[in-house]
Amino acid sequence: MVLVAGTLVSSFTSVHLYRLPPEPAGRRGAERAILSANLALAGLAGLLVAAVAPLLGPGLGTGAAAVLVAGSVIGLCARSLAASRGAMALSAAVSAFSFAVVFLMVALELALGHGPSVPLLLVLMGLAQALAGGAVIRRLSGPGAADFGPAARRRWRVLARRSGWSLLAGASNEVFTRLGIFTVPLLFGAPALAGLAAASTMLRPATLLAGAFGSGARGPLAARRHAGDARGFWRLLVLGAAVPTTVTLAWSGVVAALWPLVSGWIYGGRYEGLETEVLLWGAVFGLGCCWVAGLAGLQTLGRLRSLALAELGGAVACAAAMVPMLLLLGPRGALVATILGGLVQVTLLARAVSRGLRAGGEGPSFIR
Structure with a gap:
């Protein structure tokens, strides 16, 4: 709720x-x-x-x-x-x-x-x-x-009147991020979902970098937008996506390599053999870091329609791939479907930011 x-x-x-x-x-x-x-x-x-x-x-x-x-x-x-x-x-x-x-x-x-x-x-x-x-x-x-x-x-x-697109974006993101939570236990039972959750837990601290960028960069991004500094705007976004993504992928490799120890010490011998799931989660969270950067950029530019369409594209791609991937790969298929949706989403976000910078933002603001 x-x-x-x-x-x-x-x-x-x-x-x-x-x-x-x-x-x-x-x-x-x-x-x-x-x-x-x-x-x-x-x-x-x-x-x-x-x-x-x-x-x-x-x-x-x-x-x-x-x-x-x-x-x-x-x-x-x-x-x-x-x-x-x-x-x-x-x-x-x-x-x-x-x-x-x-x-x-x-x-x-x-x-x-x-x-x-x-x-x-x-x-x-x-x-x-x-x-x-x-x-x-x-x-x-x-x-x-x-x-x-x-x-x-x-x-x-x-x-x-101006919030329809942002509402569509939010609803699409809810589908994108939570679809697997419902489909995995529906097809394979709650223990399968518990395994996926266990594989993701050790990676979540790395994603705090992306959240910190998303919160801290909006002010500097807005300043660059109002100053007409498109190159500085784009440079800050790329940096904010690349650094958290690199850290997240590297940390997922470390956790996967140490998973036998993690399984034995933290989970009491349960959830063995989830190295592949850990690496897939690393890719999911890495794409999430790029999503945070794109979200911050488009919100600052006021390109809510473009943001909504990117979110919708990712949600549709994820939903279309979810059941086939689950039937083909089992519970980890949910992560593969999420990755496919994330690739579509991030690609659309990057294109929308580029177009927004060329157009100089959205134009008239409701401030007036």
């Missing part, structure tokens, strides 16, 4: 922060309209989850999920705002504060001899992100950060 709500709300709001001018004076009105729309949608998402959660049954049907979803959407908006302003320390502070709150709560419950209470943790995670996110938003945009007046509501309508 958090992932889906974050994707949908960001498609209407936060995605537009990245193409605003870097100077606060040139973005104030549009920024406040975006922030107010995000807060309104966060509240709506929380209410919808509160209505749906009881229908999911015991174990999933907790009302605490509503607090988690609403708070997470606010925290995501705050991190996006900070990243678009180049205030990376404030962006990191939102996650750091949430982590500290949850860590202290788990430690306290363990010290008292209790197991962690899942509903309580969900509530704390949501409240921590909402509080930290609200503080960051107030720090960057002032006490009147959220504008709910007539001018802001007019901008909401413009945002809605």
Whole structure:
């Protein structure tokens, strides 16, 4: 619910922060309209989850999920705002504060001899992100950060008209990244999915480089875009894709070579013989690093239609290859299908960035 709500709300709001001018004076009105729309949608998402959660049954049907979803959407908006302003320390502070709150709560419950209470943790995670996110938003945009007046509501309508392509991009990416999660257990059972997850776990720290670039580069990219520095824009994107990809591929080779030790020490002798899956995951995550760079570039250029078409192309290619690859290769076929979709996606992203730079961005902005 958090992932889906974050994707949908960001498609209407936060995605537009990245193409605003870097100077606060040139973005104030549009920024406040975006922030107010995000807060309104966060509240709506929380209410919808509160209505749906009881229908999911015991174990999933907790009302605490509503607090988690609403708070997470606010925290995501705050991190996006900070990243678009180049205030990376404030962006990191939102996650750091949430982590500290949850860590202290788990430690306290363990010290008292209790197991962690899942509903309580969900509530704390949501409240921590909402509080930290609200503080960051107030720090960057002032006490009147959220504008709910007539001018802001007019901008909401413009945002809605301009968000169709970003919404399609988000929905396509959800299909692309999560299709295997459903098809693998459907055909081979949950243990097969557990094996794929085990093979990916040791590689995820390397992908943090891509996430860091995606968050930190949008401000410099926007500055280069508004300065007309196409060569500097392209150079930064290539660097941001190449370095994380190289590190990820190298690390996947190391993990694959050491997999007998990983299987024995970390997984207690389970999940043996997954060296091929580790290398395939390395390719998936490597392409993901390139995707992050292309995403940052197209969002900064305001080429949301091109971004949506690239995401859609990758999702269609992945979906078309998924079942044949699973039948041919077994569970690892999901990774091969994802790689094929990723190659299509990254190729389309690169072409779209090149066209966007030649065209000089998208033209008129909704700021006016």
